Amino acid sequence: xxxxxxxxxxxxxxxxxxxxxxxxxxxxxxxxxxxxxxxxxxxxxxxxxxxxxxxxxxxxxxxxxxxxxxxxxxxxxxxxxxxxxxxxxxxxxxxxxxxxxxxxxxxxxxxxxx
Amino acid sequence: xxxxxxxxxxxxxxxxxxxxxxxxxxxxxxxxxxxxxxxxxxxxxxxxxxxxxxxxxxxxxxxxxxxxxxxxxxxxxxxxxxxxxxxxxxxxxxxxxxxxxxxxxxxxxxxxxxxxxx
Numbered sequence: 001x002x003x004x005x006x007x008x009x010x011x012x013x014x015x016x017x018x019x020x021x022x023x024x025x026x027x028x029x030x031x032x033x034x035x036x037x038x039x040x041x042x043x044x045x046x047x048x049x050x051x052x053x054x055x056x057x058x059x060x061x062x063x064x065x066x067x068x069x070x071x072x073x074x075x076x077x078x079x080x081x082x083x084x085x086x087x088x089x090x091x092x093x094x095x096x097x098x099x100x101x102x103x104x105x106x107x108x109x110x111x112x113x114x
Numbered sequence: 115x116x117x118x119x120x121x122x123x124x125x126x127x128x129x130x131x132x133x134x135x136x137x138x139x140x141x142x143x144x145x146x147x148x149x150x151x152x153x154x155x156x157x158x159x160x161x162x163x164x165x166x167x168x169x170x171x172x173x174x175x176x177x178x179x180x181x182x183x184x185x186x187x188x189x190x191x192x193x194x195x196x197x198x199x200x201x202x203x204x205x206x207x208x209x210x211x212x213x214x215x216x217x218x219x220x221x222x223x224x225x226x227x228x229x230x231x232x
Contacts (some may be wrong), residue, residue, distance in 0.1 A: 008156065045204065046221035067180065091156055100145050100164060100208065101172065102221060104156035 006105035012090045013082045021077045021108050023092030031097040034075045040088040087112045120224040133192040137205030144210035146188035151202040195231045203227045
């Protein structure tokens with residue numbers, strides 16, 4: 001079974017600074033998909049960014065980018081120019097090529113200091 | 115925009131009660147999912163369904179059952195609620211992949227139901 005590990009239960013960043021959230025996963029598959037979801041206090045899970053394992057280029061969405069290291073099975077999220085609205089729980093998730101199911105990490109709570 | 119609606123944001127029930135959590139999506143998605151979210155454990159899949167009347171067990175199905183009589187509605191049932199089922203419950207839906215290009219379809223989530231079993 002696949003596992004996803006987020007080793008940082010909590011992180012904090014100063015407004016306008018950059019922060020990186022870590023995620024590692026374990027799989028024997030070669031094709032799979034990785035996601036970062038954000039859950040603000042409103043509780044709505046929001047997709048932040050996704051990465052296909054067969055793509056070498058790291059995904060980028062505005063201030064959010066990933067560092068995907070396939071050999072190391074690492075998928076970190078970088079948030080640039082942090083804003084107060086970025087404060088939330090962030091979950092890393094894995095989906096294999098065949099299935100519909102997501103496997104989630106334990107989450108990282110990000111606090112943004114003004 | 116996809117809308118996934120969970121019937122209650124907060125629910126308080128007693129031990130031994132039969133509890134129904136309802137979820138409705140409005141985008142004709144084939145897949146629907148029920149997760150529970152606990153601190154430090156992230157989201158864990160309880161059950162999912164890829165079609166009407168079809169269901170598959172997730173990682174933690176014990177103590178739960180589900181019902182999918184209509185495509186848009188997916189119900190989670192706690193047959194006899196226990197205190198260890200106090201948790202946040204999240205429903206999600208997604209498209210069934212039509213091909214390799216669709217396999218990264220994201221799941222769309224409801225706002226969650228915080229369930230307390232006393």
